[in-house]
Amino acid sequence: MSAQAHDAGTTGLDRETIDAPLFAPDAFRLSDEQAALTAKVRAFGKRVVAPRAAFHDREATFPIENFRDMHGEGLLRLCISKDEGGLGADFQTYCLAAAELGRYCGATALSWNMHVCSTLWSGPLADELEMTPADRAAHRARRSVHYQRIVNDGAVYAQPFSEGGAAAAGAIAFGTEARPVAGGFIVNGKKIFASLSGAADYYGVLCTERAEGEAASRRNTLYLAVPANAEGVSVVGDWDPLGMRGTVSRTLLFKDVFVPEDAMLMPHGVYFQAASRWPHMFITLSPTYMGLAQAAYDFTVGYLRGELPGMPPVKRRMFPTKQIAVAEMRIMLEQTKALWFQAITEARANPSREQVLRAYAAQHTVMENANAIAVKAIRTCGGQAMLKSLPLERIYRDSRCGALMLPWTAEICVDRIGREALYEPGEKDD
Numbered sequence: 001m002s003a004q005a006h007d008a009g010t011t012g013l014d015r016e017t018i019d020a021p022l023f024a025p026d027a028f029r030l031s032d033e034q035a036a037l038t039a040k041v042r043a044f045g046k047r048v049v050a051p052r053a054a055f056h057d058r059e060a061t062f063p064i065e066n067f068r069d070m071h072g073e074g075l076l077r078l079c080i081s082k083d084e085g086g087l088g089a090d091f092q093t094y095c096l097a098a099a100e101l102g103r104y105c106g107a108t109a110l111s112w113n114m115h116v117c118s119t120l121w122s123g124p125l126a127d128e129l130e131m132t133p134a135d136r137a138a139h140r141a142r143r144s145v146h147y148q149r150i151v152n153d154g155a156v157y158a159q160p161f162s163e164g165g166a167a168a169a170g171a172i173a174f175g176t177e178a179r180p181v182a183g184g185f186i187v188n189g190k191k192i193f194a195s196l197s198g199a200a201d202y203y204g205v206l207c208t209e210r211a212e213g214e215a216a217s218r219r220n221t222l223y224l225a226v227p228a229n230a231e232g233v234s235v236v237g238d239w240d241p242l243g244m245r246g247t248v249s250r251t252l253l254f255k256d257v258f259v260p261e262d263a264m265l266m267p268h269g270v271y272f273q274a275a276s277r278w279p280h281m282f283i284t285l286s287p288t289y290m291g292l293a294q295a296a297y298d299f300t301v302g303y304l305r306g307e308l309p310g311m312p313p314v315k316r317r318m319f320p321t322k323q324i325a326v327a328e329m330r331i332m333l334e335q336t337k338a339l340w341f342q343a344i345t346e347a348r349a350n351p352s353r354e355q356v357l358r359a360y361a362a363q364h365t366v367m368e369n370a371n372a373i374a375v376k377a378i379r380t381c382g383g384q385a386m387l388k389s390l391p392l393e394r395i396y397r398d399s400r401c402g403a404l405m406l407p408w409t410a411e412i413c414v415d416r417i418g419r420e421a422l423y424e425p426g427e428k429d430d
């Protein structure tokens with residue numbers, strides 16, 4: 001049975017109510033273009049993506065039809081510049097749009113993030129980093145090839161960097177290696193938790209460029225678009241997790257995979273520069289969870305008002321305990337939105353230390369509060385609200401995954417804030 005047919009009637013909340021913007025354009029001073037793009041994604045999320053979400057969650061299948069439809073809507077090329085045929089959205093606009101999508105299907109929004117980052121990192125971010133004129137010219141020519149695949153053919157990119165060791169947290173060099181050979185590289189290694197595995201057309205693999213006899217170094221991190229159908233690429237293992245089931249994040253193996261030089265999504269050394277000079281690049285996993293936080297709150301208000309389609313119109317809002325719970329959820333939601341909006345607004349190259357600390361705090365706050373709001377939503381709405389015929393229990397399970405997302409897990413954010421707030425760079429205790 002198809003996702004559409006199976007889920008008809010189970011997600012009436014998403015289809016029938018009119019949702020207000022997560023960030024009202026006048027209140028948050030969005031440009032007309034931002035207001036239009038976020039409205040477009042919100043409408044798309046509600047009309048197209050939400051009705052399919054429960055099916056893919058239950059079956060742990062990848063919602064590839066969402067990506068085909070996103071291609072039709074122009075959303076796969078959101079952050080590609082207009083002169084390359086894209087919509088030209090900047091970092092903040094992307095984050096706002098992704099948060100809107102997260103309200104309707106966390107797994108689709110999180111997977112969309114992996115795709116969009118391949119264009120955001122190689123595009124607006126790379127443009128703010130240092131390169132020689134020759135490197136910049138070569139980079140522009142190479143990325144243009146990738147962008148045309150997305151613009152013209154709807155190619156979908158994944159972003160596997162996790163390996164199960166300390167590399168994804170940025171502590172050591174990636175174990176997946178690219179050995180330079182004539183005309184390109186030979187890639188060997190393994191990536192775990194690769195969202196879109198088996199569905200993406202290209203895997204944007206972070207690996208260590210290492211010639212024979214050379215020591216592995218994080219400075220030599222290479223960002224390569226490996227075609228999914230290249231010889232030596234395989235997807236292994238199963239995928240049956242607690243939440244974010246539609247991301248289908250299985251394990252990727254690369255065995256002597258040849259990729260040509262034009263597979264480079266960033267020139268030599270530029271990813272290392274990006275990770276240190278453009279740290280907000282890692283906050284892009286949070287918009288999905290910002291959307292989930294809003295969705296848990298919206299569900300609760302609709303449920304207590306007796307307005308959920310498909311549910312008896314029983315009102316539960318008159319009990320003081322429910323009112324207090326909604327007030328507490330609203331306060332948490334407003335705190336989360338305010339901090340997160342500030343952090344995505346000040347994302348740039350070479351942020352100040354204050355801005356970096358705020359970015360960690362925003363990431364931590366979104367990831368922890370999305371789940372805390374969902375927990376409170378279940379407790380407040382009660383037993384009937386956690387049935388699988390309604391989206392809240394999925395929101396609850398999906399939101400639990402946010403704090404685990406490397407490289408800025410909730411624990412790592414706490415670790416860095418504490419250290420970097422108490423020590424100047426290079427400072428040590430005697």
Ligand SMILES: Cc1cc2nc3c(=O)[nH]c(=O)nc-3n(C[C@H](O)[C@H](O)[C@H](O)COP(=O)(O)OP(=O)(O)OC[C@H]3O[C@@H](n4cnc5c(N)ncnc54)[C@H](O)[C@@H]3O)c2cc1C
Pocket residue numbers: 114159160161162163164165166168169171192193194195196243244247249401403404405406407409410411412415
């Ligand atoms: C739904 C989902 C989708 C994902 N999709 C992708 C994807 O598309 N691409 C991708 O690359 N990855 C993806 N990930 C992977 C994710 O970022 C983690 O790498 C993954 O959860 C594996 O974690 P682990 O248990 O091996 O983490 P470990 O590295 O073992 O870390 C476990 C915990 O220890 C703590 N920790 C680790 N290192 C440090 C440190 N240096 N300092 C302090 N604390 C530390 C962290 O809190 C971390 O949560 C996804 C994960 C999920 C849940």
